[in-house]
Amino acid sequence: SVPGTSRVAQQLLPKGAGSIISFGIKGGRAAGRKFIETLKLTSHLANVGDAKTLVIHPASTTHQQMSAEQLKAAGIGEELIRLSVGIETAEDIIGDLAQALRVSQKV
Secondary structure (H helix, E strand, O other): OOOOOOHHHHHHOOOOOOOEEEEEOOOHHHHHHHHHHHOOOOEEOOOOOOOOOEEEOHHHOOOOOOOHHHHHHOOOOOOEEEEEOOOOOHHHHHHHHHHHHHHHOOO
């Protein structure tokens, strides 16, 4: 049993679940784009499940053709960041995300 993991996840994924996280960033598209551009360790790719940490900002990449209203209707906020955690050290990943977050909030 893995602490913090739901019973269903433990039944379906007994060896552990992958780490794909979605979160919002203040500042919408401009801040999301700056966040992505500022990352150094993390790769900006649309695929998930790689061995390395990957990140994407759908509103400025895969869904950039959509208006704010269309994004909202699709359940994709302009602030949405999707992160697929890889095998790098936790400290390196956290450090990279922290520095990009600091820069992105100065937009």
